Amino acid sequence: AILAKAHWGCTTVVAAARTTVGATAATEQSAAGSDMAMSHCSLDLSTGAPRPTVFQRVYFHVTAFLDVPTLCAADTACRHLLAANAADRGPWASTGLRAFAGVELRHYGTFDAARDEERDGCGDGLGLRPPAAWKRRYVGFYYGLRAFEAPFSLSRIVGVGQDNENAYMQCLLRTDLLAAEPSKGVYLEFEVLANPDNFSVSVADFDGGGCGSFTFSPDTGVVICEQKVAESPRKIKGSYKQPLCASSAEQHFHGSVGLFLQGSSLAFFRRRRAAPEGPAEGCEGQDEDGPWETTGFVSDLSWVQGRRLTPCIAFRCAGLYEVSVARLSSSPPICPEVPDEVESEWLPLDWEEEGEETEGFALAGA
Numbered sequence: 504a505i506l507a508k509a510h511w512g513c514t515t516v517v518a519a520a521r522t523t524v525g526a527t528a529a530t531e532q533s534a535a536g537s538d539m540a541m542s543h544c545s546l547d548l549s550t551g552a553p554r555p556t557v558f559q560r561v562y563f564h565v566t567a568f569l570d571v572p573t574l575c576a577a578d579t580a581c582r583h584l585l586a587a588n589a590a591d592r593g594p595w596a597s598t599g600l601r602a603f604a605g606v607e608l609r610h611y612g613t614f615d616a617a618r619d620e621e622r623d624g625c626g627d628g629l630g631l632r633p634p635a636a637w638k639r640r641y642v643g644f645y646y647g648l649r650a651f652e653a654p655f656s657l658s659r660i661v662g663v664g665q666d667n668e669n670a671y672m673q674c675l676l677r678t679d680l681l682a683a684e685p686s687k688g689v690y691l692e693f694e695v696l697a698n699p700d701n702f703s704v705s706v707a708d709f710d711g712g713g714c715g716s717f718t719f720s721p722d723t724g725v726v727i728c729e730q731k732v733a734e735s736p737r738k739i740k741g742s743y744k745q746p747l748c749a750s751s752a753e754q755h756f757h758g759s760v761g762l763f764l765q766g767s768s769l770a771f772f773r774r775r776r777a778a779p780e781g782p783a784e785g786c787e788g789q790d791e792d793g794p795w796e797t798t799g800f801v802s803d804l805s806w807v808q809g810r811r812l813t814p815c816i817a818f819r820c821a822g823l824y825e826v827s828v829a830r831l832s833s834s835p836p837i838c839p840e841v842p843d844e845v846e847s848e849w850l851p852l853d854w855e856e857e858g859e860e861t862e863g864f865a866l867a868g869a
Contacts, residue, residue, distance in 0.1 A: 559587065559590065559592075559593075562587055563590075563592060563593060563594065563597065566588070566593075566594040567594070567597060569594065571598065571641075574588055574594055574595065574598065574638075578638070588638070589636060589637055589638060591637075593637065595637035595638045595640075595641055596615075596637040598641065599614045599615075599637060599640060599641045599644060600614060600615055602614075602641075602644075602645075603644050603648065604680070604684075604687055604689075604833070605676065605677055605680050605681045605684075605687055605688070605689045605764075605833075606648060606674055606675065606676060606677060606689055606831075607674075607675040607676075607677050607811065608643075608644055608647045608648055608673060608674065608675070609647075609652070609673045609674075609675060609710075611643070611644075611647070613677065613680070614640065614641075614644055646658070647673055647674075648672075648673060648674040648831055649674070649828040649831060650672075650673050650828075651670045651671065651672055651673065651816075651828075652670070652671045652672070652673055655670050658827055658828045659825070659826070659827040659828075660816070660824055660825070660826045660827070661823070661824070661825055662822070662823050662824060663818045663820075663821050663822060663824055664821055665821050666818075666819065666820050666821055667817075667818070667819065668817075668818045668821070669815050669816070669817050669818075670815065670816040670817075670818070670826075671813050671814075671815045672691075672813060672814040672815065672828075674691065674814060674831065675710060675811045675812065675813055676689055676706065676764050676811065676812040676813075676814065677810060677811060678764075678767070678804050678807055678810050678811070678812060679810040681764060681765065681766055681767075682766055682767050682804075684766075685765070685766035685767075686766075687765070687833060688763055688764060688765030688766070688833055688834065688835075689763070689764050689765075689831075689833065690761060690762070690763045690830065690831070690832050690833065690834060690835045691761060691762050691763075691814055691828070691830070691831055692759055692760070692761035692772075692828070692829045692830035692831075692836075693759065693760050693761070693816065693826055693827065693828060693829060694758075694759055694826070694827050694828075694829040695721075695756060695757055695758055695759070695760060695824075695825070695826050696757065696825040696826075696827075697757075697823060697824055697825035697826075698755040698756055698757055698824060698825075698826075699755065699820070699822035699823060699824065700755065700818070700819055700820040700822055701720070701722055701755070701818075701819040701820070702721075702722075702756075702816060702817060702818045702819065702824070702826070703718045703719060703720045703721075703816075703817045703819075704718070704719050704721070704760050704762055704771065704814070704815070704816060704817075705717060705718040705719070705814070705815045705816075705817055706762065706764075706769065706812040706813065706814055706815070707812065707813050707815055708806075708807045708808050708809055708811070708812055708813075709813060710809065710811040710812075710813050711807065711808050711809015711810055711811045711812075712808055712809050713806075713807060713808030713809055714730055714731040714732075714808075715728070715729065715730045715731075715806045715807065715808070716728075716729055716815075717729075717769060717802050717806070718817070719760070719762070719771035719798065721750070721756045721758070721760045721773040722749065722750045722755065722756045723745065723749045723750070724745050724746065724747030724748050724749050724750075724773075724798075725743055725744070725745045726743065726744060726745075726746060726771065726798055726801050726802075727741055727742070727743035727852060728741055728742055728743070728802060728806060729741030729852070730806065736855055737855065738853075738854075738855045739852075739853065739854050739855075740853050741851075741852045741853065742849040742850060742851055742852055743849065743850055743852045744801075744848060744849050744850060746798040746799060746801060747773065747796055747798060750775070756773070756775065757775070757776050757777075758773060758774045758775045758776035758792070758793070759772075759773065759774040759776070759829060760772065760773050761773075761830070761835060761836070762814065763835040763839060764812070765800075767803050767804045768800040768802070768803060768804075768839075768841075769800065769801065769802045769803075769804070770797055770798055770799055770800045770801060770835070770839035771797065771798045771801070772795060772796065772797045772798075772835055772836065772837070772839075773795075773796050774792065774793060774794065774795045774796065774836075775792070775793040776792045776793070777791060777792060795836045795837045797835070797837055797839045797840075798839070799839045799840045799841055800839050800840065800841045
C-alpha cells in the first residue's frame with residue numbers, strides 16, 4: 504500500500520513535469536534557435552559536467568518542494584526517479600545543500616565538497632558512487648553532524664567518567680560561509696533528561712588554531728567569553744554577564760539548550776522542563792515545562808581565529824548524565840535580539856591555574 508501510494512504520487516509529479524516540459528520546450532524553441540541548441544549540449548562548457556536536460560531541470564524544480572521521506576518513497580517506487588534523484592544537480596544534492604548550509608562534518612568537509620571529490624574519482628567513505636552518492640552523503644551528514652567525538656562517538660551521552668570532561672561535536676560551524684550569507688543561520692539544540700551536577704554549552708575556535716571559547720550555563724544563565732593567554736602556568740583572560748536568571752538551587756537544569764549562529768552573531772537558548780521527581784518544595788508551578796528563553800545575540804565573532812567553531816558540552820563533574828542532540832536546523836525556536844548593553848554589562852573574569860574554578864559553570868577547554 505505504501506509503495507502504491509508513493510508510485511501514484513511520483514506518477515503525478517512526472518506527469519506534471521512532462522506537461523511543463525512541453526510548454527517550456529516550445530517556448531525555448533520559438534525564442535532562439537541558438538539557445539535551444541546550446542540547451543541540448545551534453546556538457547556544461549564552463550565546468551565540464553553534464554548539463555541537465557529540459558525534463559531534468561523542470562523535475563528538479565518540482566522536487567525542490569518535496570521532503571526527505573517523500574524523496575525516499577520516490578526512490579523506492581521507480582528506478583527512473585531513483586536515477587534522477589541521485590543526479591549531480593538532483594534533489595538529494597540540493598536538499599543536502601539546503602539542510603547542511605554553513606556547517607562542516609569533521610574529516611569530510613562541507614556537503615558540497617563531494618562534487619570535486621566525485622569528479623576526481625576519489626571517495627571519502629560516505630558512499631560517493633552513483634547512483635546513490637548524494638543520498639548516501641546526505642544520510643552520512645545527517646547522522647554524523649549530530650554525533651560527538653570520541654570517546655562518546657554517538658548523538659547521545661549517558662554518562663561521564665571523569666571530572667571536567669568536554670564532549671566536542673563532529674559538527675563544525677563555518678564562520679566564513681555564514682558571514683558570506685548573513686540571512687542564513689545554524690541552530691543546534693541539545694535535550695537534557697538527566698543532569699546530576701552542572702554543565703555548559705560552548706563554542707570554541709580550537710580547530711581553527713585559536714585559544715578562545717564562548718560559554719553558556721543554563722543553570723546560572725551566565726555567558727562567558729574567554730581566551731587562554733598562557734599555557735604554563737595556565738592563565739585565562741575573559742569577561743562574563745548574566746542575561747538570564749539562575750535556576751533554583753534545589754534542582755539542576757533539565758530541558759533543552761540551544762545555540763544559534765547567524766552571520767557573525769551568536770545567541771543561546773534554554774527551555775526548562777519539570778524535573779522527573781516533580782517540583783521542589785516551595786516552587787509552585789514548576790511542574791510544567793517553561794517557555795523558551797534566549798540570551799539574545801550576545802557576541803560577534805571578533806574573538807574567533809580561523810574559520811571553524813566547534814560546539815561542545817562541558818561537564819563539571821562525572822556522573823550519569825543523559826544529553827542528546829535534538830535538532831540541527833537553520834532557525835531557532837524564538838527570534839533572538841541584541842540585548843541592551845546598559846542593562847547587561849560585561850564584567851571581568853581573569854584567573855590562573857592555582858585559583859579556584861568559578862562556581863556555576865565549567866570553563867570549556869580549560
